[in-house]
Amino acid sequence: MTIAADAPQSRGAHPVYDMEGMDHSSAVEMEDARLSVFPKAQTRPVLWNVLLAMVALMLGGLPGIGQALERVGINLYNNDVVTAVLDENAAYYQGLTLHGVLLVIVFTFTFANGFITLATMRAYGRPMASTLMVQLAFALALLGTVLAGWTMLANEATVLFTFYPPLEAHTMFYLGAVLLVISTWVTLANIVMTHRQWAAANPGTRTPLMAFMAIMTYAMWAMASVGIAAEVLLLILPWKFGWTEGIDAQLARTLFWLTGHPIVYFWLLPAYISWYTMIPKQAGGRLFSDPVARFVFILFLLLSTPVGFHHQYTESGIPQWMKNIHGIATFAIFFPSMITAFSVVSALENGGRNRGGRGLFGWIWKLPWGNPALTAQLHAMLIFTLGGASGLINASQTVNLVVHNTAFIVGHFHMTIGAVALAYIGIAYWLIPYLTGNNLWGRKLALWQSWLWFVGMLLFARGQISAGLQGVPRRTAFADSVYRDFIDGLDVPNMLTAIGGSMMGLSGLFIFIVVVGTMMGLAVKNKEQLITVAETRVGATKRIWPWLDNYRMWVGIAILLVALAYIPFLVTYVPDGSSAVGAPFDLY
Amino acid sequence: MEMIHRYERFFLGSTLVILAIGLVAVISSFFVNDLELPSPVETIDPAELASTPPFDNPGVFQVGENEYDAVITAQSWAFVPGVIQVPAGSKVNFKIGSVDVVHGLIVHGTNVNLTIIPGQVAEATATFDEPGEFLFVCSEYCGILHHNMAGRVIVN
Numbered sequence A: 001m002t003i004a005a006d007a008p009q010s011r012g013a014h015p016v017y018d019m020e021g022m023d024h025s026s027a028v029e030m031e032d033a034r035l036s037v038f039p040k041a042q043t044r045p046v047l048w049n050v051l052l053a054m055v056a057l058m059l060g061g062l063p064g065i066g067q068a069l070e071r072v073g074i075n076l077y078n079n080d081v082v083t084a085v086l087d088e089n090a091a092y093y094q095g096l097t098l099h100g101v102l103l104v105i106v107f108t109f110t111f112a113n114g115f116i117t118l119a120t121m122r123a124y125g126r127p128m129a130s131t132l133m134v135q136l137a138f139a140l141a142l143l144g145t146v147l148a149g150w151t152m153l154a155n156e157a158t159v160l161f162t163f164y165p166p167l168e169a170h171t172m173f174y175l176g177a178v179l180l181v182i183s184t185w186v187t188l189a190n191i192v193m194t195h196r197q198w199a200a201a202n203p204g205t206r207t208p209l210m211a212f213m214a215i216m217t218y219a220m221w222a223m224a225s226v227g228i229a230a231e232v233l234l235l236i237l238p239w240k241f242g243w244t245e246g247i248d249a250q251l252a253r254t255l256f257w258l259t260g261h262p263i264v265y266f267w268l269l270p271a272y273i274s275w276y277t278m279i280p281k282q283a284g285g286r287l288f289s290d291p292v293a294r295f296v297f298i299l300f301l302l303l304s305t306p307v308g309f310h311h312q313y314t315e316s317g318i319p320q321w322m323k324n325i326h327g328i329a330t331f332a333i334f335f336p337s338m339i340t341a342f343s344v345v346s347a348l349e350n351g352g353r354n355r356g357g358r359g360l361f362g363w364i365w366k367l368p369w370g371n372p373a374l375t376a377q378l379h380a381m382l383i384f385t386l387g388g389a390s391g392l393i394n395a396s397q398t399v400n401l402v403v404h405n406t407a408f409i410v411g412h413f414h415m416t417i418g419a420v421a422l423a424y425i426g427i428a429y430w431l432i433p434y435l436t437g438n439n440l441w442g443r444k445l446a447l448w449q450s451w452l453w454f455v456g457m458l459l460f461a462r463g464q465i466s467a468g469l470q471g472v473p474r475r476t477a478f479a480d481s482v483y484r485d486f487i488d489g490l491d492v493p494n495m496l497t498a499i500g501g502s503m504m505g506l507s508g509l510f511i512f513i514v515v516v517g518t519m520m521g522l523a524v525k526n527k528e529q530l531i532t533v534a535e536t537r538v539g540a541t542k543r544i545w546p547w548l549d550n551y552r553m554w555v556g557i558a559i560l561l562v563a564l565a566y567i568p569f570l571v572t573y574v575p576d577g578s579s580a581v582g583a584p585f586d587l588y
Numbered sequence B: 001m002e003m004i005h006r007y008e009r010f011f012l013g014s015t016l017v018i019l020a021i022g023l024v025a026v027i028s029s030f031f032v033n034d035l036e037l038p039s040p041v042e043t044i045d046p047a048e049l050a051s052t053p054p055f056d057n058p059g060v061f062q063v064g065e066n067e068y069d070a071v072i073t074a075q076s077w078a079f080v081p082g083v084i085q086v087p088a089g090s091k092v093n094f095k096i097g098s099v100d101v102v103h104g105l106i107v108h109g110t111n112v113n114l115t116i117i118p119g120q121v122a123e124a125t126a127t128f129d130e131p132g133e134f135l136f137v138c139s140e141y142c143g144i145l146h147h148n149m150a151g152r153v154i155v156n
């Protein structure tokens, strides 16, 4: 097996390895080529996943433009075309529900399922254990999307993507969400089966880094998604069917956020997998350390979930001391992202220097900025840095009282998930060519797309952050509100929101054109498409930190931490503090 | 071979120091600024809220020399009462419950930021030193007229 982790390890500390890197690069490339060929029956569903993700991105992005322009009084919601599709009275919130569900459930899940399935195959150098399950995962996600999409378009589920009870949505909406979650479980099962097959065929070999990361990402998510599954299956559906007298809104939210924070790491980690294991080589460098990268993913597995109360600081059903524990754990989860920042930037510097960059910052300009796949992900890293920093603000319990549920949060998460989305787009710029055999069409346009998104996102986020600090609530049709003229200092923020949002909208149009052009095969085909995997300077031989690969132990500790974080609430709240609401409310 | 480069050790060490300073700052801010997060008060079945004291009679009540209770019910899509009048220098205890879905309460110019979950009574306190008008808004989506759910604190 030639995989990144087993690549030659001992290198001089500095530019000497340039030469060596060049020397064996053709051998590595042949190996890449050999390991990039998989059965069509499996790569085709991967492509369908990526295309479904792109459709969700396009359709989900459209209402975003309406939401941004609404801030400056440009109302697209009474436009005839819009009212033909959306309910006249509910249009803003119906659009916002579509925006949330299509972008952060459908787009992210389908992209992750597709990309991580392929990364797993590439890491092990073998097809997935079950072709049927690759297809099944896609079919479930598609069906889930159709069900949820239909209820949202019919204005039967205008409850936003958080669907907090006792607001009520159509049963098919919840079912659609459940099917989308199940598609990720099927993907996990397939990854684990593939791992077992590989392990049986390669006794004594260490799991390749990329596969290790894939397993950790999906294991973390599978554990975390139990919260939302319990909320829907044990609380919401029985209440909808009238089997239970009522529903406890506080308990339902708590289960929702048990999943709701780790879900952001489920979105983020596929991008990190690209940044750790693919980007270094795309930038001409190597990853510094394989074991440290494994350690980072273990920290994500352990710390992503016992933090959900940081979304619930303002809820009175949860005692402060429990919130404090989750608050401290939230500070801890910042740490693996800082290790990532160091590792990724050092790999980029390595690449820039290999390409002739000199001086403290000279290497930055030598990175392959002409490659849209890389540029989009570099932009994503820059945006995400600010997103992460603003997340630390939200996590600070007392400061949270200033920003919670204001537009500030909208500014924050467009710099996190909006950055992740840009990273996915960057990945798609090589993934779609790889999966179709067509070269990327419209490279210039794709570069423009990335720059527009980058600048637009920062302007938009700045606008939302300022508006939030002036007290503008999020999830609000602001221009229609009774108080739009009673809040001062919004002229500039609203303008920034609208201008930045329009730039992102234009950027979305460019994605559409590039993807369609590439799918139609408009570009001349001139070379085999590969999946690149980075080499590491410190590889993972059997001897180095072998305890890192003890999956059972890490998953066990992760479950223990979640139990410690949630059991105090469950055992005190459910018998004493709970209070059920009888009727479901349909308020749209 | 060195597993963690000394630059990286320095970078990660600094990160830990920064995080620790941040955490200490947040914890101290509770004491320095005399802040509390919303905590359990009592539970009332939302269907009974309107007939359960004090919510059977929402309004503003003087409870101390410069202290008032503002008892508010939240419902789609209004706060009752929507106007709260107090003299400058008053401490106001907001006591609020929802009769239907989840609502929120953000009072401008204060640190009051509550999620009002049906079944859970929510409480927060603010002091209004300066005369003026302070907007309060519903901060949780509660249906299609959510953006019209607001009120004012008038400080004379």
Ligand code: HEM
Pocket (backbone or CB within 6 Å): A061, A062, A064, A065, A067, A068, A096, A097, A099, A100, A103, A104, A107, A160, A161, A162, A410, A414, A417, A418, A421, A473, A474, A475, A476, A477, A500, A501, A502, A504, A505, A508
């Ligand atoms: C054309 C680009 C985009 C624009 C102009 C835009 C604009 C907005 C605005 C103005 C809001 C706040 C609405 C409100 O609180 O009333 C919002 C919410 C949101 N956006 Fe975007 N957005 C864009 C792209 C994205 C992308 C790419 C993602 C994620 C992949 C995303 C995820 C979200 C989510 C999760 C919400 C919160 C929905 C909720 O509160 O229920 N947006 N967007």
Ligand SMILES: [Cu+2]
Pocket (backbone or CB within 6 Å): A260, A261, A264, A310, A311
């Ligand atoms: Cu979170």
Ligand SMILES: [Cu+2]
Pocket (backbone or CB within 6 Å): B103, B104, B138, B139, B140, B141, B142, B143, B146, B147, B149
């Ligand atoms: Cu509301």
